[in-house]
Amino acid sequence: MKIGILGSGVVGQVIGQKVAELGHDVMIGTRDPANLGEPRGWAPSLGAWLADTNGRGRVGTFAQAAAYGELLVNATNGLASLDALRQAGAQPLGNKVMLDLANELDVSRGMPPRSLATDDRSLAEEIQAAFPDVRVVKSLNTMNANVMVDPRALAGGDHTVFLSGNDAEAKAQVAELLRAFGWTDIFDLGDLGSARGVEMLLPLWLRVWGGLGNVPFNFKIVR
Amino acid sequence: MKIGILGSGVVGQVIGQKVAELGHDVMIGTRDPANLGEPRGWAPSLGAWLADTNGRGRVGTFAQAAAYGELLVNATNGLASLDALRQAGAQPLGNKVMLDLANELDVSRGMPPRSLATDDRSLAEEIQAAFPDVRVVKSLNTMNANVMVDPRALAGGDHTVFLSGNDAEAKAQVAELLRAFGWTDIFDLGDLGSARGVEMLLPLWLRVWGGLGNVPFNFKIVR
Numbered sequence: 001m002k003i004g005i006l007g008s009g010v011v012g013q014v015i016g017q018k019v020a021e022l023g024h025d026v027m028i029g030t031r032d033p034a035n036l037g038e039p040r041g042w043a044p045s046l047g048a049w050l051a052d053t054n055g056r057g058r059v060g061t062f063a064q065a066a067a068y069g070e071l072l073v074n075a076t077n078g079l080a081s082l083d084a085l086r087q088a089g090a091q092p093l094g095n096k097v098m099l100d101l102a103n104e105l106d107v108s109r110g111m112p113p114r115s116l117a118t119d120d121r122s123l124a125e126e127i128q129a130a131f132p133d134v135r136v137v138k139s140l141n142t143m144n145a146n147v148m149v150d151p152r153a154l155a156g157g158d159h160t161v162f163l164s165g166n167d168a169e170a171k172a173q174v175a176e177l178l179r180a181f182g183w184t185d186i187f188d189l190g191d192l193g194s195a196r197g198v199e200m201l202l203p204l205w206l207r208v209w210g211g212l213g214n215v216p217f218n219f220k221i222v223r
Numbered sequence: 224m225k226i227g228i229l230g231s232g233v234v235g236q237v238i239g240q241k242v243a244e245l246g247h248d249v250m251i252g253t254r255d256p257a258n259l260g261e262p263r264g265w266a267p268s269l270g271a272w273l274a275d276t277n278g279r280g281r282v283g284t285f286a287q288a289a290a291y292g293e294l295l296v297n298a299t300n301g302l303a304s305l306d307a308l309r310q311a312g313a314q315p316l317g318n319k320v321m322l323d324l325a326n327e328l329d330v331s332r333g334m335p336p337r338s339l340a341t342d343d344r345s346l347a348e349e350i351q352a353a354f355p356d357v358r359v360v361k362s363l364n365t366m367n368a369n370v371m372v373d374p375r376a377l378a379g380g381d382h383t384v385f386l387s388g389n390d391a392e393a394k395a396q397v398a399e400l401l402r403a404f405g406w407t408d409i410f411d412l413g414d415l416g417s418a419r420g421v422e423m424l425l426p427l428w429l430r431v432w433g434g435l436g437n438v439p440f441n442f443k444i445v446r
Binding site: 115120158189198201203207210212219220 | 337338339340341342343377378381382385410411412413417419420421423424426427428429430431433434435438439440441442443444445446
């Protein structure tokens with residue numbers, strides 16, 4: 001499958017490398033695709049990323065990655081996601097399945113960052129409203145990038161990933177990718193309104209992360 | 224110990240019965256203490272509750288329960304908590320430790336109820352601001368009442384309860400009560416600002432509850 005990833009930071013790079021390992025072809029879309037040499041925030045340069053993808057990786061603009069992917073991943077900073085998607089354009093986005101794993105964390109008022117999600121709105125729903133044909137599926141936003149792509153490395157994979165979306169077939173496609181990553185406890189929360197719940201988990205996530213001291217962790221629904 | 228519980232619904236009654244079983248004396252405070260005969264929402268009448276407490280239970284006004292308790296529990300509906308605490312009055316509340324387990328869930332705009340918690344405010348912080356001498360500890364608001372008081376009945380107790388508060392001694396007192404309930408994984412999130420995180424968990428909780436079909440469950444931090 002061809003996968004288009006919007007966003008060149010840690011999450012985009014880690015997801016991109018994983019899907020390349022799984023045998024998919026992948027393009028990372030970014031604002032500045034010609035810049036292959038500089039680090040991307042906390043992540044290595046895209047040149048280093050390309051070298052790690054065994055020829056399966058490409059770098060392009062947001063529009064090129066959107067056009068390239070049969071399945072899309074929104075791995076941009078949540079505060080900039082709508083802007084990046086508008087740069088990509090409604091035409092290449094089409095009615096594709098988009099795994100949205102972004103969070104809106106505002107660092108402008110100090111630390112810990114403030115989540116903008118409330119029980120009246122979520123980023124996933126705003127993306128869906130702005131691009132009604134895209135089949136948005138929220139998932140993977142409740143853990144760090146290494147846990148996303150290698151859940152078995154933490155407690156043998158005995159923890160939970162959530163799924164929200166309005167299109168059952170799109171959720172099934174994302175669930176298949178999650179199973180390929182190693183996920184076994186994939187919890188379907190329902191329609192995209194339930195993305196509010198997982199986006200609102202970030203303030204708790206950040207406190208747990210601070211309390212544990214930057215070690216891998218995840219939530220599990222014990223039942 | 225004498226425990227004062229504000230709120231006569233399911234949560235107040237279940238907590239009250241549990242602390243009576245543990246050998247504490249307990250008073251439930253309510254708006255209408257003379258009404259012992261009628262059910263309390265989904266809970267039995269206070270007359271039935273009294274009969275289950277082996278002589279350790281009492282019923283009084285909010286002010287009487289606040290004056291009675293050496294440790295206080297806010298088990299009122301979160302939308303009415305500040306009003307109930309003002310009825311109790313700052314003088315009987317004093318500088319007591321108050322375990323706040325309330326959630327603000329607005330049902331006026333349909334189901335599922337909307338949580339009012341955001342990353343800019345929490346009920347626990349508003350209670351603390353209104354009664355600066357009270358030592359507010361947020362805990363137990365992320366599960367149903369039966370799980371609160373009998374964690375071992377679910378997966379042998381292998382799941383997590385959170386603790387938020389500004390006073391270390393108050394948190395230690397609440398943690399001691401939690402251990403008496405059977406809790407072993409008691410996760411201290413830090414100051415009372417972290418109550419935003421646990422209050423913001425409710426929208427996800429409600430979706431999981433709906434998905435599982437009203438069976439006992441809880442969150443676990445897998446690390």
